[in-house]
Amino acid sequence: MTLDSPPSAGLHQRILDNLSHAVLMFDSMLELVFINPAGEMLFAISTRRLLGQSADEILPADSPLLAALRRGLQSGHAITEHEVQLSLPGQHKLTADCTVTPLRTRPDDSGLLVELRPLDHQRRVAREEQQIARQQTFRTLVRGLAHEIKNPLGGLRGAAQLLERELPAADLKEYTAIIIGEADRLRNLVDHLLGPNTIACKESLNIHRVLEHVRQLVSTELPPGIRIRTDYDPSIPHVTGDRDQLIQAVLNVVRNAVQALGDEGEITLRTRARRQFTIGSRQHRLVCQACIIDNGPGIPEELVENIFFPMVSGRADGTGLGLSIAQSLLNQHDGLITCKSRPGHTQFCLLLPLEAASPSAEKTTAPEERNQA
Ligand SMILES: Nc1ncnc2c1ncn2[C@@H]1O[C@H](COP(=O)(O)OP(=O)(O)OP(=O)(O)O)[C@@H](O)[C@H]1O
Numbered sequence: 001m002t003l004d005s006p007p008s009a010g011l012h013q014r015i016l017d018n019l020s021h022a023v024l025m026f027d028s029m030l031e032l033v034f035i036n037p038a039g040e041m042l043f044a045i046s047t048r049r050l051l052g053q054s055a056d057e058i059l060p061a062d063s064p065l066l067a068a069l070r071r072g073l074q075s076g077h078a079i080t081e082h083e084v085q086l087s088l089p090g091q092h093k094l095t096a097d098c099t100v101t102p103l104r105t106r107p108d109d110s111g112l113l114v115e116l117r118p119l120d121h122q123r124r125v126a127r128e129e130q131q132i133a134r135q136q137t138f139r140t141l142v143r144g145l146a147h148e149i150k151n152p153l154g155g156l157r158g159a160a161q162l163l164e165r166e167l168p169a170a171d172l173k174e175y176t177a178i179i180i181g182e183a184d185r186l187r188n189l190v191d192h193l194l195g196p197n198t199i200a201c202k203e204s205l206n207i208h209r210v211l212e213h214v215r216q217l218v219s220t221e222l223p224p225g226i227r228i229r230t231d232y233d234p235s236i237p238h239v240t241g242d243r244d245q246l247i248q249a250v251l252n253v254v255r256n257a258v259q260a261l262g263d264e265g266e267i268t269l270r271t272r273a274r275r276q277f278t279i280g281s282r283q284h285r286l287v288c289q290a291c292i293i294d295n296g297p298g299i300p301e302e303l304v305e306n307i308f309f310p311m312v313s314g315r316a317d318g319t320g321l322g323l324s325i326a327q328s329l330l331n332q333h334d335g336l337i338t339c340k341s342r343p344g345h346t347q348f349c350l351l352l353p354l355e356a357a358s359p360s361a362e363k364t365t366a367p368e369e370r371n372q373a
Pocket residue numbers: 252256257260294296297298299300303307312313314315317318319320321322323324346
């Protein structure tokens with residue numbers, strides 16, 4: 001488009017449709033006359049039901065947004081309110097920056113343009129981005145260190161074997177056996193630190209097959225008091241991923257849940273499709289969310305911020321690598337694992353982008369989900 005060709009109405013519509021912030025338009029009677037898809041998602045009600053409703057019907061009587069609308073109408077000036085607490089219908093509370101701009105819609109009528117920028121979402125995305133960067137830096141550091149340890153370790157082990165052959169007395173071999181045994185133990189640990197070294201072989205696959213495979217694997221080792229429940233959304237489109245790597249990631253998370261539960265409890269495997277979901281700094285139209293939820297004691301408070309870092313463990317016999325490896329595998333799929341925990345409810349969610357999803361599958365997803373992982 002050039003400067004002398006003004007944008008068409010179609011382009012305006014597309015811009016509004018693709019904005020990640022909610023845009024609403026009320027007329028002078030405070031009736032809703034326009035809402036963009038981001039707004040529809042925020043309110044979790046379809047445009048059809050929202051249009052024509054008055055602001056009093058949509059918002060609670062004490063809503064600061066309602067007060068801002070009335071002030072905007074009376075004063076004729078634009079109003080910006082920062083960090084406003086909003087209770088939206090069908091939704092939990094949310095914090096947002098709001099701007100209300102009086103706008104002449106017709107020569108004889110004016111209305112109010114409302115922009116809502118949810119901060120909870122922005123804060124969550126910023127925090128996640130920061131965490132991913134920190135975890136990746138730390139993993140690179142540990143991998144570098146592991147590499148450096150691995151080389152001399154090979155030399156050490158080889159020398160101990162040569163020495164063993166030359167030793168005159170059999171009882172002295174006890175010492176070389178210790179060197180070799182400990183070198184092997186260290187090598188095992190270093191291999192774990194380096195993580196999976198197979199090249200990802202990505203294919204289109206059903207996430208439920210991955211979850212069911214893990215469920216079967218784990219079922220054989222479950223104590224009788226632990227039950228695994230499934231709550232799947234069968235309409236989720238296929239993800240693109242390496243089956244073995246995804247199995248590994250899910251297995252690491254499910255095994256942790258089993259270990260945390262001890263003798264009894266319940267694990268739920270839940271899948272959902274999420275629309276307009278941000279992973280790291282990238283917004284995706286559709287994302288596959290696979291959650292592993294347990295009703296165990298929860299993650300110790302002092303660990304919760306750092307569990308995805310290598311060698312962070314709350315278990316006496318844990319190496320602290322399971323979640324770090326799982327996170328790294330998901331990152332290799334442009335995905336992410338998130339975690340929320342309180343006593344009685346620990347939830348790990350594996351998020352995978354579904355870029356090539358079919359439109360029919362998208363329609364089956366309710367519009368209420370805007371990053372409520
Ligand atoms: N579902 C859960 N409930 C409670 N704590 C958990 C849960 N999942 C993970 N944790 C905590 O996070 C820690 C880190 O987990 P991670 O899988 O990375 O290492 P690990 O299980 O200790 O060792 P391993 O390398 O053998 O997996 C665990 O030791 C545990 O304290």
